[in-house]
Each structure stands twice: as structure tokens, then as C-alpha cells.
Amino acid sequence: MVYDKIKAGDAKIAVIGLGYVGLPIALEFAQKTHVVGFDINDKRVEMMKNSVDPSGELDSADFDGCDILFTSKLEDLGDVEFFIVAVPTPINEQNLPNLAPLLSASSTVGKVLKKGDYVVFESTVYPGCTEDDCIPVLEKESGLSFSNDDFKIGYSPERINPGDKEHTLTKITKVVSGNDDESLENIAKVYEMIIEAGVHRASSIKVAEAAKIIENTQRDVNIALMNELSMIFNKLDINTYEVLEAAGTKWNFLKFFPGLVGGHCIGVDPYYLTFKAKQLGHDPRVILSGRATNDGMGAYIAKSTVQLLAREGKEITSSKVLVMGITFKEDVEDIRNSKVVDVISELKEFGVNVSVIDPFANKEEVHEEYGVELSENAISGAYDAVIVAVNHKDYQNLDFNFFKGLMNSNPILIDVKGIYRSLPQDGITYWSL
Secondary structure, eight states: OHHHHHHTTSSEEEEEOOSTTHHHHHHHHHTTSOEEEEOSOHHHHHHHHTTOOTTSOSOGGGGTTOOEEEEOOGGGGTTEEEEEEOOOOOBOTTSOBOOHHHHHHHHHHHHHOOTTOEEEEOSOOOTTHIIIIIHHHHHHHHOOOTTTTSSEEEEOOOOOOTTOSSSOGGGSOEEEOBSSHHHHHHHHHHHHTTOTTOEEEOSSHHHHHHHHHHHHHHHHHHHHHHHHHHHHHHHTTOOHHHHHHHHTTSTTOOOOOOOOOOTTTTTTHHHHHHHHHHHTTOOOHHHHHHHHHHHTHHHHHHHHHHHHHHHTTOOGGGOEEEEEOOSSSTTOOOOTTOTHHHHHHHHHHTTOEEEEEOSSSOHHHHHHHHOOOBOSSOOTTOEEEEEEOSOOGGGTTOOHHHHHHHEEEEEEEEETTOTTTTSOOTTSEEEEO
16 A cells, blocks of 8 residues: 555655645654655746745744755655646636646656656546546556556545634635545545544535635625625614624624635635536526626725725825735735725726735735836835734734824724724724725
């Protein structure tokens, strides 16, 4: 069994793709056995060789005591017997699955695949993708036959939550699957080497793929409901968070909150499921409606800000607005699919002069990805309105005097996540979702 060989140190594990998902997995396994960490980005590889996580999630101490070779060279994968593919699965401009990174990784593995090897995919995909899209690439590149049992396949969806120091890799139950009973047992035992919370053996690869895709689809739909409710409650002039606090006293009320839904999971994964649903002739109306609501929240926040500026007698095209936070969620460096950018873009469409600060985001990355220039610091008395778009820990304990100091006459605070709603609001126009 490949598990026995890995446990005895007679077989290597390779992790293909060393981002937010791949690197933590590689380092955990490297505490137990021999690991090859493979990434096509040479700059990132060099950083990891020096115990630096390019994503900023892990400390240098997390690299200590690890038996791992970081590489971008294909030949270093030649003696690996257990491959874990953990590359991104984004969407394109038409909100359709972009499988290019996944198929490229499959091609890489296929070039070194040998009889008896295992390949486990962790990338988020639609049900059927592993078997219908990835296996043919492995067969083509390797010359091996999956139908002849030349190699084994599994799927184990990632559950990494960037910025979450409580629900870390080893503390979250791992769903695993394999193409037959033998592969399932081997894959389960390999992951049990590092997962303290245990593993759940799914009945099939498609079940495991589907389980992953609905995790974030469920959250997306529920957040969309909260966002729509917040629009209704704003028209009723009642605070959404106060309504949710009251409703939350019922034992079975689900505690979701309104907000900007970005990132590389919740804002992306549902489109993989809707793509597959449409292929099968089903119109996924609830899911797509939720997506449309959440994708429109940036424009809604910007429009609400402009309306408040006009109500306070400010000239829109000469107004200055400070946006605090541009990462896709609090306390992370990750800016992928940040919906704060939608707020910024919409404000600029109205002719508003927008400044942006963020204590976590990388200035060069933000400019390269979105063409947005991050300011080093906010300027006292310079702004007509402030939008706190991300509830970073650095912003949690600010008070209204701080915000008043940033603004000129008739100050306006847009508190997207409602973190300042309990503060006295004298002398300031306050708005939240």
C-alpha cells in the first residue's frame, strides 16, 4: 500500500501549487514524511526556500523541521508516488470556469506519472471534473490507462480559510474520496497522518466534489438574502444589524450578515455549479439570483454614498472619499476578486475623487491587479466621506472623533459591516448595510 510506503519514508508526496491551500498541506506532511513542494513561480519558490510564505499566512517557524524540497523543476517529481494538486480554479470575465491552471497541473503530473501512483485533486471543481477533464490529461501525458488501473485517483476538497487562526488545516474534518475501495482507504490513511479532526470517507469522487461546491454556494445564497434584506431595511429606516440581533435570539435562526462577497471561494465557486447545471439543462435560478445580488453590492454601496453626499449639499465631482480596506476580507493580504474595487470603480464613475488605504494589502499588487494607487496614510480634514469597507482589526476600536478628524464639514461615515453602529452618532451622518 502506498500509505505504508509513505509512512515508512519509502515514498514521497508532492504538492502541486503552493498558494494558500498547497503550502500549509505541504508543510504539514513534511513534518511526517518526505515532501516535494512544486510551483511554477520561481520567485515564490525562492521565498519558500528561505522560510517565507508568499501569501503572508504562515510564519517562518512553520517551516522548521520540515523535510521538504521546494522546486519548479519537473525532474524533481520523478520519484514521487503520491501527488496532491492544489492549484486555483478561477472564473473568466463571463463567469465561466477557467480550468487552465488545473489542466496545466494535470499535464505536469502526467509527464512524471508512473504505474501505481496516486493523484489527489484539492482544487474546487464542478461534479465530474476530476474524472471527465483531469483523467484524460493524465492519460495523454503519461501514456497510462486509468481504465486498466495503471494509476489511482482521488478528490479531497480544500477547506483552508485565509486569516482564520482557529479553524486551521489539521483542525477541520477532511472529506476524502477515491476511484475504488483501495484508493479510498489509502488516501484516507495518508490524510489521517496530519488531520487531527479526522477524515470523512465520501462514497464517490463526484459526491466529494459536490460537497465542496455547495459549502460556498450555501453561504453565498444566505448572504445574498441578508444583502437584499439590508436594502429593504434601509428603505424602512431601520438598522439591519439590530434586526438580525433581535431575530438571532431564536435558537434556529441562521446567523448570516450582509456584506461584500469577494475572494476566490464564495464569490467564485457557485459559478462552477451553475455552469454544470446549465450543461445538464437545468436553470439554477436561486443560485444565480444570489450571485447577481452579491455582485451588485459594490455599486449599491457606492450609489448610497453618492446619495448621502448630495443630501448633505456636497458637489459630487469635487467630493473626496476615503476607502479604508481593499482586501477581500479582514486581516488578510489577499486581494483576489475584492469587491471593494467595485465600490471604488463606481464612485469614480460618478466623478468622485477616491483615496484608498489598507494596512494589509501590498501596494504593488493592488496597482498591478486593479490599477488602484494605495495611499500611505489618511489626511486629516481632507475628505467629505469615509467608507470603512473591510473590518480589519486595526479599524475595530476607532471612534467617531477619529472619523470626524478625517473629514471636513457635514462628515459622512459609511460603515459597511456595521462595526461602529453602537457608538454615539452626534455630528456625523452614519450609514451601514
